[in-house]
Amino acid sequence: xxxRPKHLFLERQSYRRRRLIDLIRxxxxxxxxxxAVPLLWRTDGAEQISTSDAVVYVFLVWLGLVxxxxxxxxxxxxGGDADGDGS
Amino acid sequence: MGTLNMLVLVCLVxxxxxxxxxxxxxxxxxxxxGGWLRSPIVYTLSLSIYCTAWTxxxxxxxxxxxxxxxxxxxxxxxxxxxxxxxxxxxxxxIGRTQRVTSIADLISSRYGKSNLLAVGVTVLAVIGTTPYxxxxxxxxxxxxxxxxxxxxxxxxxxxxxxxxxxxxxxxALFTIIFGTRNLDVNERHHGVVxxxxxxxxxxxxxLLAVGVFVVWGIGGGVGDILQRIDASKIGTWQxxxxxxxxxxxxxxAAFLCLPRMFQVLVVENDSEDHLRTASxxxxxxxxxxxxxxxxxAVVGLDLLPAGSNPDFFVLTVxxxxxxxxxxxxxxxxxxxxxxxxxxxxxxxLSTMVSNHIxxxxxxxxxxxxxxxxxxxxxxxLLSRRISIGAVVTLGYLYYRMSGGGTALASIGLISxxxxxxxxxxxxxxxxxxxxxxxxxxxxLTVGFVIWAYALLLPSFGTGTLVSEALLxxxxxxxxWLRPQAFFGITGMxxxxxxxxxxxxxNALAFFLVSLGGFPSPVERLQGAQFVNVFEHSGTPxxxxxxxxxxxxxxxxxxxILGAREAQGLFEREAKRQGMGGVLPEPSPDFLxxxxxxxxxxxxxxxxxxxxxQIVGGASVSVEDLMxxxxxxxxxxxxxSQLEAKSQELSRTARQLRQANDKLTQISSQKDAFLSQVxxxxxxxxxxxxxxxxxLRDTDRLSAAEQTKYSTIIHDEALRLxxxxxxxxxxxxxxxxxxxxxxxxxKLDGLLDHAIATALTGSGQxxxxxxRTRGHKQALLRTxxxxxxxxxxxxxxxxxxxxxxxxxELRIEVSQSNGQVTVDFIDNGHGISKKDQAVIFExxxxxGVQRASGAGLGLAICRExxxxxxxTVSYLPGQGGAAFRVVLxxxxxxxxx
Numbered sequence: 001x002x003x004r005p006k007h008l009f010l011e012r013q014s015y016r017r018r019r020l021i022d023l024i025r026x027x028x029x030x031x032x033x034x035x036a037v038p039l040l041w042r043t044d045g046a047e048q049i050s051t052s053d054a055v056v057y058v059f060l061v062w063l064g065l066v067x068x069x070x071x072x073x074x075x076x077x078x079g080g081d082a083d084g085d086g087s
Numbered sequence: 088m089g090t091l092n093m094l095v096l097v098c099l100v101x102x103x104x105x106x107x108x109x110x111x112x113x114x115x116x117x118x119x120x121g122g123w124l125r126s127p128i129v130y131t132l133s134l135s136i137y138c139t140a141w142t143x144x145x146x147x148x149x150x151x152x153x154x155x156x157x158x159x160x161x162x163x164x165x166x167x168x169x170x171x172x173x174x175x176x177x178x179x180x181i182g183r184t185q186r187v188t189s190i191a192d193l194i195s196s197r198y199g200k201s202n203l204l205a206v207g208v209t210v211l212a213v214i215g216t217t218p219y220x221x222x223x224x225x226x227x228x229x230x231x232x233x234x235x236x237x238x239x240x241x242x243x244x245x246x247x248x249x250x251x252x253x254x255x256x257x258x259a260l261f262t263i264i265f266g267t268r269n270l271d272v273n274e275r276h277h278g279v280v281x282x283x284x285x286x287x288x289x290x291x292x293x294l295l296a297v298g299v300f301v302v303w304g305i306g307g308g309v310g311d312i313l314q315r316i317d318a319s320k321i322g323t324w325q326x327x328x329x330x331x332x333x334x335x336x337x338x339x340a341a342f343l344c345l346p347r348m349f350q351v352l353v354v355e356n357d358s359e360d361h362l363r364t365a366s367x368x369x370x371x372x373x374x375x376x377x378x379x380x381x382x383x384a385v386v387g388l389d390l391l392p393a394g395s396n397p398d399f400f401v402l403t404v405x406x407x408x409x410x411x412x413x414x415x416x417x418x419x420x421x422x423x424x425x426x427x428x429x430x431x432x433x434x435x436l437s438t439m440v441s442n443h444i445x446x447x448x449x450x451x452x453x454x455x456x457x458x459x460x461x462x463x464x465x466x467x468l469l470s471r472r473i474s475i476g477a478v479v480t481l482g483y484l485y486y487r488m489s490g491g492g493t494a495l496a497s498i499g500l501i502s503x504x505x506x507x508x509x510x511x512x513x514x515x516x517x518x519x520x521x522x523x524x525x526x527x528x529x530x531l532t533v534g535f536v537i538w539a540y541a542l543l544l545p546s547f548g549t550g551t552l553v554s555e556a557l558l559x560x561x562x563x564x565x566x567w568l569r570p571q572a573f574f575g576i577t578g579m580x581x582x583x584x585x586x587x588x589x590x591x592x593n594a595l596a597f598f599l600v601s602l603g604g605f606p607s608p609v610e611r612l613q614g615a616q617f618v619n620v621f622e623h624s625g626t627p628x629x630x631x632x633x634x635x636x637x638x639x640x641x642x643x644x645x646x647i648l649g650a651r652e653a654q655g656l657f658e659r660e661a662k663r664q665g666m667g668g669v670l671p672e673p674s675p676d677f678l679x680x681x682x683x684x685x686x687x688x689x690x691x692x693x694x695x696x697x698x699x700q701i702v703g704g705a706s707v708s709v710e711d712l713m714x715x716x717x718x719x720x721x722x723x724x725x726x727s728q729l730e731a732k733s734q735e736l737s738r739t740a741r742q743l744r745q746a747n748d749k750l751t752q753i754s755s756q757k758d759a760f761l762s763q764v765x766x767x768x769x770x771x772x773x774x775x776x777x778x779x780x781x782l783r784d785t786d787r788l789s790a791a792e793q794t795k796y797s798t799i800i801h802d803e804a805l806r807l808x809x810x811x812x813x814x815x816x817x818x819x820x821x822x823x824x825x826x827x828x829x830x831x832x833k834l835d836g837l838l839d840h841a842i843a844t845a846l847t848g849s850g851q852x853x854x855x856x857x858r859t860r861g862h863k864q865a866l867l868r869t870x871x872x873x874x875x876x877x878x879x880x881x882x883x884x885x886x887x888x889x890x891x892x893x894x895e896l897r898i899e900v901s902q903s904n905g906q907v908t909v910d911f912i913d914n915g916h917g918i919s920k921k922d923q924a925v926i927f928e929x930x931x932x933x934g935v936q937r938a939s940g941a942g943l944g945l946a947i948c949r950e951x952x953x954x955x956x957x958t959v960s961y962l963p964g965q966g967g968a969a970f971r972v973v974l975x976x977x978x979x980x981x982x983x
Contacts, residue, residue: 021172028170035162035335039328049324052313054155055381062165062374069169069367076363 220482293420298379530597
């Protein structure tokens with residue numbers, strides 16, 4: 001954003017932290033994509049998806065997201081929360 | 088009616104329990120023992136006010152009608168929470184740095200602290216939230232009715248209404264007691280938050296209990312329930328893609344924009360760390376909350392007669408199977424959901440109404456502004472309390488007027504769509520510096536008009552507020568303006584249609600008007616602070632308050648913060664400025680701090696207006712404008728300053744290193760000097776001692792011998808004296824304590840005198856002096872005695888050390904550039920290269936020791952010349968030893 005000259009390379013720990021934050025940023029995108037899958041399902045005809053399957057799918061995605069976020073939140077805390085600026 | 092009495096009793100006990108919890112939490116917070124009040128778990132649970140009675144009862148009804156579509160309402164917020172790094176983190180940081188008290192406060196603060204905008208947002212928020220509060224009241228009264236077996240679609244509503252009124256009054260009371268206990272500058276309500284956290288646990292537990300009962304009590308476990316689901320009328324996936332996607336977006340938007348959600352997410356947030364935990368814990372909470380909804384709906388559809396209201400399956404299923412205690416628990420769960428929502432919504436809305444509507448009006452109308460004396464805190468509190476009452480009453484009136492007929496879910500969605508109109512302005516405000524106040528006005532207006540026209544008005548039913556003809560043909564027959572088919576695009580789901588167009592056109596108007604306008608300085612400043620909150624959280628916008636009276640500010644602050652708090656604040660600030668007393672200088676920094684503190688109590692816009700009233704307008708200094716205009720330049724300057732500082736540091740380090748080297752050298756020189764001095768002193772002392780012993784101990788000494796030995800002792804004593812004189816002289820010169828006796832004289836005469844003195848006592852042949860007649864008439868103004876001492880020393884040296892067959896000394900005087908130089912050149916072998924470096928050091932003697940002398944002469948010469956402002960140096964390459972004396976410029980006066 002700014003013209004501030006930044007260091008070209010970071011030390012290993014900061015580098016890992018930035019990548020961790022990248023992953024945290026990607027979480028909602030991953031979730032949105034997975035939860036957009038039902039858009040592809042047919043709503044009529046013989047090949048309709050049964051509600052029980054749909055329930056299982058939606059909740060599995062949910063569980064996956066929760067676990068992933070919990071893991072990442074923990075990793076972020078362990079990595080130290082020095083400055084919040086993840087740019 | 089026994090059940091009903093029981094129910095009322097349980098309700099009262101539960102409410103009493105909540106009062107107790109809230110009271111205990113407040114007490115603990117006041118005593119400073121409230122560490123556990125600020126745990127991430129409490130924060131996460133407080134977010135659960137998202138799950139209102141609409142969730143608790145309505146979700147099952149929603150599922151029974153539309154299958155899995157209800158999940159969208161929870162998926163949206165889950166995505167927002169999981170993506171906390173994008174928006175929530177920034178919102179919370181902004182909320183903390185700017186002391187934001189509500190979403191209206193945030194928006195008004197971002198767009199130049201415009202109170203008009205705050206008023207607009209407040210009104211819209213009230214419009215959007217009132218139906219929702221009505222919905223909660225309705226759910227509580229209907230659940231009462233369901234429970235007490237008097238519920239019938241056609242039953243007279245009298246008793247229900249009185250119940251609703253009681254519930255509304257109770258909720259308002261609770262909110263007033265715990266929401267407006269004090270005027271907290273941080274606007275945090277530990278009691279309320281704790282109570283809703285407890286309610287969150289109760290409703291989760293209640294819904295889980297019913298769910299477990301349904302799955303394992305009525306049904307035959309997971310497999311059986313899955314089969315039942317597939318066999319029911321919602322057994323297949325029937326959700327249109329557009330609704331699925333739109334509703335996920337809508338719920339995500341509402342989660343950020345709902346005033347009550349903003350209250351718990353941002354305002355009541357104690358630490359950004361809590362967000363990290365909530366990022367996974369709250370989605371987990373939502374997941375568990377919605378887990379048993381479909382099973383309950385399916386079993387309810389199976390179990391209960393056709394035509395039963397599916398919205399209350401959570402109650403009716405346990406009741407129908409005779410589980411009264413489970414039904415009671417379920418009722419408490421629903422009651423918790425409804426009450427917690429109403430409490431927080433009323434709190435959030437009352438803060439907005441009081442800060443942005445009541446207080447500005449009161450301040451303007453009463454006593455002509457902010458400078459009157461007296462404590463206004465009670466006015467703020469009173470206005471909050473009245474606002475709470477008004478908000479809840481409004482909800483109750485809406486409930487009475489709407490008749491409580493509409494399905495719960497549809498009211499919820501309409502309300503969501505209303506508050507979602509804040510989204511473009513909110514997101515644009517924190518990510519785009521170009522967003523302007525006019526753009527925000529335009530976007531909000533367009534969005535709300537479309538929302539009201541396309542969604543709210545038709546929702547009251549065709550023929551009531553919107554005529555059939557309007558729906559079919561559009562206003563005045565303009566077809567492309569039909570409320571549910573804009574631009575002639577028909578066939579869209581009405582809800583999707585309204586959300587799509589309102590948000591799209593809202594964002595478009597916001598964007599285009601922002602592009603075209605030019606924001607005011609305050610707007611630009613706030614924009615920069617909001618958007619770059621992580622870069623410079625601490626750089627506030629300043630007041631140029633040189634003319635302000637601190638006393639006026641003090642009077643005003645006392646009225647709002649309370650006398651003791653205000654005095655404490657002022658004293659702290661005065662101390663920070665390094666001043667004694669209680670009143671700090673009204674510096675821009677201090678005004679900024681004061682405004683922040685005030686805004687915790689009365690909102691940003693009002694606080695700004697009050698300070699402005701006293702400061703008198705000009706709120707943006709030239710520096711601030713420059714900061715906005717060329718922030719980049721500033722940053723670059725900052726970086727170059729850093730660079731310069733680092734260079735300066737390394738330069739200093741270098742100098743320090745040099746100084747250190749020199750000190751080390753001097754220290755070793757001193758050691759060497761001491762040992763030299765002791766050596767020099769010891770030699771004459773030894774001979775003096777030896778000869779004096781001889782004189783003392785030997786009896787038969789001839790007179791000649793006696794004279795000889797005495798002479799030796801005398802000579803040595805003289806040498807010692809000379810040495811000590813020299814040392815003394817040197818130390819006086821080096822320490823700079825020497826006082827110069829400045830006289831005027833001719834160089835020529837001075838040289839004559841020096842030669843005569845130096846050669847005294849030695850044969851005239853020993854050293855021949857050749858003098859070039861140059862500018863010897865030069866007139867000098869200096870310490871002639873000292874200069875002469877130098878000359879004598881140099882001539883004496885030549886006499887002592889010149890090793891030529893016929894020693895000869897040339898003295899050449901020359902003058903150039905106003906400087907007089909005197910060269911002493913002999914015809915000996917000169918001084919070796921190695922010795923040239925050290926001859927001016929103390930005790931340095933070049934070559935073989937041919938003559939007596941301590942080796943201090945040249946060192947003294949150098950010191951004298953330094954004192955006189957000139958130099959003496961060795962002149963290499965002249966055949967013999969050559970010394971050049973340069974006299975200081977001002978020492979020489981034109982003789983001609």
